[in-house]
Amino acid sequence: MAIAIRRPAEIEAIRVSSQIVAQALNRARSAIKIGLSLLEIDQIVEDYIRSCDARPAFKGLYGFSHSACISLNSVVIHGVPTDYRLQEGDIVGIDVGVEKNGWYGDAAITVGVGKITSKDQELISASKEVLLGAIEQIEEGMHFKELSALLESLIKSYGFVPLLDYCGHGIGRKPHEDPQIPNYLTYGKAKSGEKIKNGMVFCIEPMLCQKSGKPKILADGWSVISEDGLNTSHYEHTIALINGRAEILSKE
Template sequence: MAIALRQPKEIEKLRAANKIVGGALELLRQNTKVGASLKELDAMAEDYILSHGARPSFKGLYGFPNSVCCSLNQVIIHGIPSEYKLQEGDIIGYDIGVELDGWFGDAAITVPVGTVSARDEELIACAKDTLYEAIAAIKVGMRFKELSEILENSIRLRGFVPLYSFCGHGIGRKPHEEPEIPNYLEGKDAKSGPKIKNGMVFCIEPMICQKDSKPLILENKWDVVSADGLRGSHYEHTVAIVNGKAEILSIA
């Protein structure tokens, strides 16, 4: 299946959807406080999305029951919001998808609750810094496998490892499109596979484990943790390739 090349007007549609994602994430960041429940935060983001004329695209997607993936502490991605109330020293990942006028947006952040350990600060910084380093490195003509190699090297240089079996992805008229973008190089040849071109729009999302890249899915069929049982982190932006470089769409 071919990777879509979007026209400027289509990229503006995607920017509008992603701006709502960015606003919802910023709202959650500001309200990440001791005592806030995950369900309250989920409802807050859903209200924000609806008030902007959009739809929370994760709700019902593949059967997911809520609007926001709330991934607490050891949960790296796909956490289901619960009645749990945030406590000092927790870390919480938020992943939000939005559909506006048939176009999709998607982004994620991991946020500390109050004061967290130095290790947790490093864990969160790994996901965030890796994301921005990768975005800055993108050029037209490079291959997606080269991007995956950059992501993996950035994660490992910080003393962490990428989560296996889950990946970034294209986005547009559907929440998940071609290509798949792992946070690690599959195979040995980074100079193979499709090239990045102007007009492509995709999500980059480093998912960070501490020691073991193997994922485990918990009993609720959604929460993904590392086999090492340690805390993880996750950051994501939707980017469009415009004039040879990656432009972040998912900011408020």
Template structure:
């Protein structure tokens, strides 16, 4: 069953999601040449704790850090290292919050200094896909229709979705029903419908030539088998007055 939240619960999730937005703003502001991935991870963790927020990802399924930091070809689940960012890198930040037992989740991919035009298009694909789809969600449509819209937007921008990973519900657990792939699976007129009060995360994961995933030796970092740069954006949204309202924003 997909939980349906009342106004008080939605407000609790909005506050948890706001903490994610603030953490991602901090991480993005630090994405400059010479700054290490571990520095950013530690700064975000310290920031969350200073606000009495638990970093939801630390220890989740055994993940060792507060932020998934995914560099260049890594699309999701990158583990922060002492690597220092360089001009032209692109880097994804994905983090979650636990505020009084309610969870938020969001992600952004940014460029470090001046990036290539091809990487600009890549980042625009996941960013625009996310926002275009959110703008078109309506109560009563099927989640499979959302997946189809995600795929269409990604492919129309010249890229392909990562296979085997998906968006998800969120609430009292960091990952809940439903699963929301970034590509269509099965008849679009089947499966659960979007209802007022549902809260879920959409996260287009964009690859260049192949959507086939490969997990690196650290057992976490996911790349495309094509080895090319990737991009990932994510928002937590709530269905309010029949439309999707972004919760992970300041």
């Protein structure tokens, strides 16, 4: 596993792409309302990205058809936008990637539509708090496996479980680079394997399920749900290790 160490100028280039991601997500969040279609959300995202002279990184990636992954209710990641119109009580995950000048950024949010259940609010809040809580504890010299163990511990502390078989990732010249960062300790000891170093840039993305973390892919070939069929939540940031600490590049 070769994890890139980025120079300051390269990190700033990734920050530019990540800031476009953040603003695209902000515009999508602001537009969320009853009656808005998933395709309309996707168009809002794409229009903003292109207005920044950038490219939607997900469009065409591995054959994906749209600019944003839009995941409704029980879909945790990789949801395909459709003409479905949002209804009161829905929750919707929006995952956006951007490429500008050969550098990539990536982030995701989950948003409630109108009045949502208290359980769904807990789910959304937990995924965001897990993400921010883990980022606060990252420091140079920490093992990536320690980070995975930390994410798992935080997710379970809120009463939820991590989605299995999917993970965070490095990012830079490609949308997905080494390392892979599961939201749970996969094998071995936490204090083993690659360590986090200054200049590394990667994405952390807790994917929370309610009862089972076992994934199931729907008939569209993309949308991932938990086998329990219950609602899920997903948050993501692109971060860089600068002066020994994690800095969020995709922060609004």
